[in-house]
Amino acid sequence: MNHPLHITNSLSRQKEQFIPLNSPFVGLYVCGPTVYGEAHLGHARPYITFDVLTRYMQHLGYKVRYVRNITDVGHLENDADEGEDKIAKKARLEQLEPMEIVELYTNSFHDSMRALNNMPPGIEPRASGHIIEQIAMVNQIIANGYAYESNGSVYFDVINYSKSNDYGKLSGRIIEDLIAGAGSERRELEGQEEKRNPADFALWKKASPEHIMRWPSPWSDGFPGWHIECSAMSMKYLGETFDIHGGGMDLLFPHHESEIAQSKGSCGKAPVKYWMHNNMITINGxxxxxxxGNFITLRELFTGEHKLLTQSYSPMTIRFFIMQAHYRSTLDFSNEGLQAAEKGMNKLLAAAALTSKLKPSTTSTSDVKGVRENAYAALNDDLNTAIAISHLFEGVRIINSVYAGTEQLTADDIAHLTETMNLFAYQLLGLKDEIEASGDELDGVMQLLLSLRADAKSKKDFATSDRIRDELIKLNFTIKDEKDGTIWTKS
RNA sequence: GGUCGCGUGGCCGAGCGGUUAGGCAGAGGUCUGCAAAACCUUGUACAGCAGUUCGAAUCUGCUCGCGACCUCCA
Incomplete structure (x- = not known):
C-alpha cells in the first residue's frame, strides 16, 4: 500500500505512521459506554470515529479485532448523592433491578449504534462478566507490590509504582502535583483516608450496605475500581500489548493513565502502542x-423531540456532521450546522446515485483519479474525514457536470469515479441511503400521476400540472422535471 | 493554581511557511411555462499587538477571550 496511514499518538503527541505490532493483525480497544442512561450526541463521536478507522484499516487489508466494552458495574458518584453507585441509584429511583437498567440502556445503545451504521465490534465484553479477571489482575498487582489493601478496599500505590515507572506520561501529569493533591478545589472524596496517598486510585472498593451491585472478592464484598475493567478485558482479548486504544479525550486522565499503570503493574509491559483520543462535542462552547446536563440524546436528535432542536436529524446526518470535522477538534452543536450537514450529505449521496446514469464520452475533461488519490491521502493523514469529504465534493461536481452535459468522462473514468464514490462514501465513511425504497405499487401510482401531469403540461394546463406537483410535495415527494422525463423521490 | 488546547469570512469547518479547502446560507447568471435540481461567477476571514522570514492564518513572544483535564463523564 503506497498510502501509509498516519495517526496521532497521544503518547508522543505527534502523528506517527501506523505500523501494527503483528501485521496483518490489529488489536483495537475502545472505551465503551457506561449504561446508566441514554446515549447522547457526544457518544456518537468516538464510535463513529473508530468505526471509520476500523473500516479503513480493513480496507487496507488488516485483520482488525475491535473490542469495545460495556461498563455495567457501578462506579462511585461523588456528587451530592454521596458516592452512590450510579446504576444502583438509578435502579432505586425507577424500582427496577440494576441489571434491568443495564439491559435497557445497552439495548438502546445498540439501537443507536445500528442507526448510525456503526459496525458492531468483534467483541463487546461486559465488565460484570469479567469480575474474575479483574480480581485476578488486582491480585497480581498486589503480589508485585504496587497495590495494598485498606479496610476491604484495594488501592494502587502510585508512589511505589512511580519509583520505576513514569506515571503521568500519557496525560502530562506531574507526580508531585498529584501527590500534593494539587488543585485548589480538589474535593473531599469518600474513602480518602483509606489511601496512603491522594494520588492512589481504587482497584477494588468495599461496598457499603446499601450498595446493591456487589461481588465477592478476597478483600470484601464490593465492586471493581473504574479503571481495572478496561485493563483486564483488553488484556484478555487483545493480549498484554496491543496496537490501538481509543476513547474520548476526557478519559485521558485519570482513566487511561491508570490503565497503563495497572497493566505495567501486573505484567510489566506497557499495554498500548498507539493511544488515540477524540475531542469533545460542545454546545454553546x-x-x-x-x-x-447539557446533552441531547441520539434518540432526541432522531425524533426532534428536544427544546433546542428546530427539527429532527437523521442518523446519517449526525454521522456526516461528525465526519465533517476532524476527530481531534472540538465540534460545536448547532441546528444550523446540522442542517448544513443534512443538505450537503443529500447532495453527496444524490450524486453518488447519479453515477449509474452517466453517459460515456470519448474523452474526459476532469481528473477523476485525483479525487481518489486526494481522498486516500486525507484518510492517511490522521483520518481526516473532513478533507476526504471535501474531495468527494469535487467528485460530486464532476458527476453533476457530466450529467448536465457541461463536462465529459470516458467509460473508464466513469467507472473509476463511481468506484471512488461508492468506496469512500458508503464503504469507508459508512454512509447509507435513507430514502425509502419504493415498492412497485407506489412506483406504478407515481408513474400514473406523473403521466397525467405530463399530459396536462403538454396541453399547457399548468394549473393541473402544478396542482399534482404541489400536492405531492406536501406528501414529501420531490418532483424534478428533467430533459428526458420526470424524476420523483420520497424523503 | 497546575497541565493541555482553541480563537478562521453570515454559519459550520479544513489548514501545520508561499498554491482555491469544502459544506450551508447570500448575490448575479445559465436552464425552465413556473418550480426543483444542477452548472458557472461572486464576497469583507484568519482575536489583538510586536517579532522572525524574501514571504505567516501557519513559527516566536506578549495581551485579550474561550474551553478541556486535574472528580463520574465519549
Missing part, C-alpha cells in the same frame, strides 16, 4: 456531558 461547552462540553456536552452527562454531568453537566
Amino acid at each position: 461547552q462540553k456536552m456531558g452527562k454531568s453537566l
Whole structure:
C-alpha cells in the first residue's frame, strides 16, 4: 500500500505512521459506554470515529479485532448523592433491578449504534462478566507490590509504582502535583483516608450496605475500581500489548493513565502502542456531558423531540456532521450546522446515485483519479474525514457536470469515479441511503400521476400540472422535471 | 493554581511557511411555462499587538477571550 496511514499518538503527541505490532493483525480497544442512561450526541463521536478507522484499516487489508466494552458495574458518584453507585441509584429511583437498567440502556445503545451504521465490534465484553479477571489482575498487582489493601478496599500505590515507572506520561501529569493533591478545589472524596496517598486510585472498593451491585472478592464484598475493567478485558482479548486504544479525550486522565499503570503493574509491559483520543462535542462552547446536563440524546436528535432542536436529524446526518470535522477538534452543536450537514450529505449521496446514469464520452475533461488519490491521502493523514469529504465534493461536481452535459468522462473514468464514490462514501465513511425504497405499487401510482401531469403540461394546463406537483410535495415527494422525463423521490 | 488546547469570512469547518479547502446560507447568471435540481461567477476571514522570514492564518513572544483535564463523564 503506497498510502501509509498516519495517526496521532497521544503518547508522543505527534502523528506517527501506523505500523501494527503483528501485521496483518490489529488489536483495537475502545472505551465503551457506561449504561446508566441514554446515549447522547457526544457518544456518537468516538464510535463513529473508530468505526471509520476500523473500516479503513480493513480496507487496507488488516485483520482488525475491535473490542469495545460495556461498563455495567457501578462506579462511585461523588456528587451530592454521596458516592452512590450510579446504576444502583438509578435502579432505586425507577424500582427496577440494576441489571434491568443495564439491559435497557445497552439495548438502546445498540439501537443507536445500528442507526448510525456503526459496525458492531468483534467483541463487546461486559465488565460484570469479567469480575474474575479483574480480581485476578488486582491480585497480581498486589503480589508485585504496587497495590495494598485498606479496610476491604484495594488501592494502587502510585508512589511505589512511580519509583520505576513514569506515571503521568500519557496525560502530562506531574507526580508531585498529584501527590500534593494539587488543585485548589480538589474535593473531599469518600474513602480518602483509606489511601496512603491522594494520588492512589481504587482497584477494588468495599461496598457499603446499601450498595446493591456487589461481588465477592478476597478483600470484601464490593465492586471493581473504574479503571481495572478496561485493563483486564483488553488484556484478555487483545493480549498484554496491543496496537490501538481509543476513547474520548476526557478519559485521558485519570482513566487511561491508570490503565497503563495497572497493566505495567501486573505484567510489566506497557499495554498500548498507539493511544488515540477524540475531542469533545460542545454546545454553546461547552462540553456536552452527562454531568453537566447539557446533552441531547441520539434518540432526541432522531425524533426532534428536544427544546433546542428546530427539527429532527437523521442518523446519517449526525454521522456526516461528525465526519465533517476532524476527530481531534472540538465540534460545536448547532441546528444550523446540522442542517448544513443534512443538505450537503443529500447532495453527496444524490450524486453518488447519479453515477449509474452517466453517459460515456470519448474523452474526459476532469481528473477523476485525483479525487481518489486526494481522498486516500486525507484518510492517511490522521483520518481526516473532513478533507476526504471535501474531495468527494469535487467528485460530486464532476458527476453533476457530466450529467448536465457541461463536462465529459470516458467509460473508464466513469467507472473509476463511481468506484471512488461508492468506496469512500458508503464503504469507508459508512454512509447509507435513507430514502425509502419504493415498492412497485407506489412506483406504478407515481408513474400514473406523473403521466397525467405530463399530459396536462403538454396541453399547457399548468394549473393541473402544478396542482399534482404541489400536492405531492406536501406528501414529501420531490418532483424534478428533467430533459428526458420526470424524476420523483420520497424523503 | 497546575497541565493541555482553541480563537478562521453570515454559519459550520479544513489548514501545520508561499498554491482555491469544502459544506450551508447570500448575490448575479445559465436552464425552465413556473418550480426543483444542477452548472458557472461572486464576497469583507484568519482575536489583538510586536517579532522572525524574501514571504505567516501557519513559527516566536506578549495581551485579550474561550474551553478541556486535574472528580463520574465519549
